[in-house]
Amino acid sequence: xxxxxxxxxxxxxxxxxxxxxxxxxxxxxxxxxxxxxxxxxxxxxxxxxxxxxxxxxxxxxxxxxxxxxxxxxxxxxxxxxxxxxxxxxxxxxxxxxxxxxxxxxxxxxxxxxxxxxxxxxxxxxxxxxxxxxxxxxxxxxxxxxxxxxxxxxxxxxxxxxxxxxxxxxxxxxxxxxxx
Numbered sequence: 001x002x003x004x005x006x007x008x009x010x011x012x013x014x015x016x017x018x019x020x021x022x023x024x025x026x027x028x029x030x031x032x033x034x035x036x037x038x039x040x041x042x043x044x045x046x047x048x049x050x051x052x053x054x055x056x057x058x059x060x061x062x063x064x065x066x067x068x069x070x071x072x073x074x075x076x077x078x079x080x081x082x083x084x085x086x087x088x089x090x091x092x093x094x095x096x097x098x099x100x101x102x103x104x105x106x107x108x109x110x111x112x113x114x115x116x117x118x119x120x121x122x123x124x125x126x127x128x129x130x131x132x133x134x135x136x137x138x139x140x141x142x143x144x145x146x147x148x149x150x151x152x153x154x155x156x157x158x159x160x161x162x163x164x165x166x167x168x169x170x171x172x173x174x175x176x177x178x179x
Contacts, residue, residue, distance in 0.1 A: 012088045012102070013038060018063070020075050026065045027082075027089075034062040042085050049081060076112060083109065 014030040029039070039057045042064070046055045051072035056065045066078055079089070088105040107124070115123040 012086050013042070014090045015064075015082075015087050016089060022070045022075075024065065024067050025075060025078050026063060027087075029062040029064065029087075031062065034059050039064065042082075042087065045085055046081065051077075076116065079112070 011032075013033045015027045018026045018028050020026075033039070036059055039059060043055045043057050046052050046066060051069045052066060053069060054065075054067040057063065068078060082089075083105075088102065089108065090102075090105060111124040114127065
């Protein structure tokens with residue numbers, strides 16, 4: 001099965017990254033794909049890629065470990081290869097539909113590309129609020145304040161929401177990535 005056929009399978013293989021260090025990435029696939037029919041074609045396709053020197057799978061745990069040469073491939077390159085093979089990154093513990101997982105994966109991919117295209121200067125977390133802010137300024141200039149048409153419950157919600165966001169009880173702790 002070639003990479004194009006793998007990517008066009010009817011159900012993408014949902015996975016999550018367990019660890020990612022330079023030269024090694026480990027991911028787990030969802031329970032429904034923990035079999036050799038699903039994992040073996042991916043293993044063979046990855047092993048055929050330049051820069052990947054070993055791929056180990058465990059069908060019982062759903063683990064795929066990829067060892068790669070860091071001078072030839074980055075973690076982002078491995079993500080792209082896996083996506084090309086029909087592997088998506090989602091919450092495999094359940095709770096999200098396939099459509100939600102696909103949308104999340106697409107937005108994550110877009111954010112990665114924007115961040116890479118701007119050399120890490122901006123990403124979607126910056127661009128989306130800026131775009132909404134610019135749209136609100138445009139609406140203010142075109143339509144004016146229009147305070148008389150804002151429902152009371154919207155103002156009450158903004159009041160409550162801004163209070164909660166601006167008055168947290170303790171300083172946020174730095175996030176620790178599992179990498």
